Amino acid sequence: MNLDDRAFPADPRSPGPRPRLRASWRRSARYGLTTDEMRPVFTGSVDTGSLLYECGSEVLRGLQSTLANEPVSMMITDADGLVLSRLTEDPAIDRSLDRVHLAPGFYFSERNVGTNGLGLALADRAPSLVRAEEHYCTGLRGYTCAAAPVVDPGGAIAGSVNLTTWSDSAPELLLALAQSAAASTSALMLARGAGRTAQPAPHGEVFRVYADRTRSPESELLTPGWRNAFSEARSAFRRGLAVAVAGEPGTGKTALASLARRELRTERVLSARPPAPEDVEPWLELWVPELGKDSTCVIVSGVDRLPAWATSELAALFGRVRAHDDLQPYVVTTASADDLPEELRPLVDVVIDVPALRFRPDDIVPLAKHFAAQARGREVELTPAAARALTAFDWPGNVRQLRRVLREAAAKADRIDLHHLAPEVFTGPGHPLSRLQAVERDEIVRCLIEPGTTVADAAHELGLGRATIYRKIRQYRINVPGRTPTS
Template sequence: MPDKQGGTGPVEARDASAPRLRASWQRSARYGVPDDEVNPVFTGSVDTSSLLYECGHEVLQGLHQTLANEPISLMLTDSDGLVLSRICGDSTITRSLDRVHLAPGFFFAESNAGTNGLGLALADRAPSLVRAAEHYCTSLRGYTCAAVPVLDPLSGELAGSVNLTTWSEQSSELLLALAQTAAGHTSALMLARASGRRPRRAPRGEVFRMYAEQVEPPPLSAGWEHPLMEAIDAMRRGQTVLVTGEPGAGKTALAAMARRELRPRERLLNARPPAPDDVRAWLTVWAPELGKESTCVVVSGVDTLPAWAASELGQRFSAAHVESGASPFVLTAVDPATLPESLVPHVDTVVEVPALRFRPDDVLPLAHHFARRVRGREVTFTPAAARALTAYDWPENVKQLRRVVREAASRSEVVDAPQLSAEIFTTAGHRLSRLQAMERDEIVRCLAQPGATVVGAATELGMGRATIYRKMAQYGIKARQLRS
């Protein structure tokens, strides 16, 4: 790729990074980023109250103590590339970075500053090292930047990045390793200070075939049927559908049901998003299936893909076509606004799946369906259990309902309130520590026993009556739902 100076571009130095750098340069050109100087957007305020800032700044301060005599600037950014903090003991490099606006309060994403370390790390959600001439903007070519994304340990969403910048002539062999260590420590500290909640399981990029019996739910309400029919109608017209909705709402299930309704004998694959480092292998596994006769791929979570992977996927979509005219793929994402730019032209229709809390009439039919799949026969839910299930808000949607019902049905063919997870009897609006969760579960267990009273539960737990009432209010425990 020719550069602005008539040379060979940024990709000769490191062949392994060439595809990502090339894609980043192309995006920078599309954004209209100047090639001679950085003109990033400035904001007058920086959020220093977030958990990311609290933990990241503390980690970088500790790292700075070991690098106090080195010309290295340590920076923390949010997910949009806004520089939140900068720590550096070298006044020369600090003044130099000020001149190119790599400072707190400035946005340094690719769309603002072209190809650079932190911008590439955020775009691809992967550790990135950008040296000297690999920068898109000539005014940044005096630096080497190593950046690593920081993921929220609970949601798995992109929280920001850690960026280490030094002079381009300095050795950069350890720079990326230091950035990776700092990002890892930041994420671990965020988890520790998020009241001990379990981290979200890392994406594994599964690719598997979906069979009809796996996606056949019971008859559901209009809240589900309307988007289903909308998707079927769009697919019948040969349009490519993007299914959106909250995590766990059933986006992939709806996409699969729509295809099954339209083409019952079709070979249906589901490709779930992988970890950033596994994208290349993930694409190799399933992308050749695109365009094969009577084959459709549901590509889930495309809004979580690195920018370079989304760009390559867009190219594969352009090349994939079948004689029947039906689109050989369906996409899912949480929000259409988060769809990667390179995939936008491939979407004809957006269908939204409502969250389960907006479809309360679907809770019990789905609960019976999931329970029947666990035991192989019908399972009974008592009135108390049914009330608890339908009254809960299900913040994790159908995925959470399936987990709760499977756990309960695995223990009994008659599911009563005591068999249900304690979490659905509470409305605590804050995160609980492990000890708090154990305390909540014990209170629920005592109150769910036949003939239980608050006074009796207080006695069994060794608490005063006022204390247990206070704990019930603290955890949002609804005693009435626990009684048959």
């Protein structure tokens, strides 16, 4: 389908950037949809026990009283566009939405039904308003849909809030209501999500990556668990392949790519970290002019977290600057090969996996010494007990977390022992803690890691019975080598 200006509706009232809607129409065509066809897949199972369903339904019930007697249908969907619940007091719009299958149990993502409000909000990770003729499929052009993504306590997209009304109704406040309901749902999920703190919004930094002149990259950073990935990346770059580096957040994907590039030639390496969805346009303006310049490589991080319209822009950009018989001018990073956006896959020749730090125990102590020396400006010693504690921890934040912990510890001493390490290092994996529980856990750890302190000493200082402190050690999965039971 050729989406020229005659095919695409021209509506000057459109509140979002036209490129987003145009990109959504193009994606809808690539999915094989036609304007008179929808594929809203039905599933017989809807998770009504999830935190999203519980909190979203509560928020929408409160909003329902505000919209009494208004022809507005309110819905909660999951991150895949599956409609989990629908509330309305208008029987006519209810029956009408049943006919187009915009109902609980049906998937309403772009891939299923083309451009629509909730599908666009999930694809672009941003609030979206799709009016009558802006819908891709004609069956939806009798409605106006406003949707906003819901963020879970960990900072990921959990789903969306979608408000749908007739296309001839005034939608001026519809998007604001959807955004407010989504924000309220996110806040309620955070409050009930075992006290977890929300991840800070990304800032979309663009910065130059410099070589570490204080240590040799080969001796300090190319630890055993990293060498295979490094060699694979260097070989791919040498062959002129376009590379994606995959791994969990904080595993050092950008560092790996930049080190491998510097092994082959001297060049300027820019790292572009993804911003919040509403900041993508100025973020692109910061670094796109540098793409394709001589001896310049741009590492675009987290392409799996970018809005769908932005990955379309990247695909067009990479296609224009792709090199022949030379190092490619771009590298991308992603959580996994499966998460690499579909439009970028033809422009990536090889995906290199960087293992998480918990699968690289032999790397922990060498990296810890490197980061500590880097922060202190001179060699820093780790006591055997500190080294054991660092190696025993599972490092959910990977190398980034290790760097932060060692920099904090190195600020205190040239010889790092247990009591210089952050309390988090002595806690095993488990349920997230409330703020009060975290304070209690930290106080127990603080007492236990004091030199010469026994469990009985810690119990006495905290005013706890021995049975109580042992129970709390098990509860918080505290493990101080040599001072607490490991079972």
